[in-house]
Structures are given as C-alpha cells and as structure tokens.
Amino acid sequence: MAEFTLYDRPDCPYSKRVRRVLDVLSVDYEEIVVPDDKDDRNELEAATGQRGIPALVDDELPDGYIADSGDISSYLKEHYN
Numbered sequence: 001m002a003e004f005t006l007y008d009r010p011d012c013p014y015s016k017r018v019r020r021v022l023d024v025l026s027v028d029y030e031e032i033v034v035p036d037d038k039d040d041r042n043e044l045e046a047a048t049g050q051r052g053i054p055a056l057v058d059d060e061l062p063d064g065y066i067a068d069s070g071d072i073s074s075y076l077k078e079h080y081n
Contacts, residue, residue, distance in 0.1 A: 002030035007044045008054040009034060014069035015054040021073045025080040029056075 006022070006029045008015030022029050034041050034053055041051040048055045048065045056072045057065040066072045 002028045003058065004029040005032060005047070005057040006030070006054060007032050007034050007047070007057065009036065012053055017069050018054045018056065018072050018076075021076050025076055027076060027080050 004022075004027065006015075006018060008018065008031060010033060019031070032043070034044050038051045044053070044055060045051050047057050048067060050067055052067060054069055054072060055065050055067045056075075061075075066075055
C-alpha cells in the first residue's frame with residue numbers, strides 16, 4: 001500500500017520535482033493526476049481544502065497534507081533521507 005497520495009499533473013514542473021524526490025528516496029506513493037482545469041479539482045479540494053498542485057496527502061502529516069513543492073521536498077528529505 002502506498003504511503004502517500006500525490007495529487008499532481010505530469011506537465012507541472014513543481015510536481016516533477018516532488019516525484020523526483022519521492023523516487024530518489026524510494027518512498028511509496030499513489031499518484032492521482034488532477035484535471036488541468038482548476039474548476040474540476042473537486043477531489044483535491046475535498047482532501048486538502050485547496051485546488052493547487054502538487055499536494056501530498058496522508059493522515060499522518062501534521063495537517064493531513066502538504067501543498068507546496070518546496071515544503072513537500074523538505075519534509076520528505078527530513079523524514080526519509
């Protein structure tokens with residue numbers, strides 16, 4: 001079972017950065033590709049309260065999610081490096 005759920009887009013440079021960190025650190029995750037149109041990101045908004053990507057979601061995270069690529073990368077490097 002995946003440790004995290006990552007909401008992202010394949011063409012987003014911030015999402016690519018997070019996927020790269022997850023892969024380098026060998027952290028399991030489930031990727032959910034969100035629609036390009038922000039108005040269609042209801043599932044993401046239900047999970048995080050926002051529609052921006054990337055977002056790393058897990059009940060064990062302090063707020064249940066982290067939504068900034070820099071914050072996600074820092075968290076992962078601190079906890080999995």
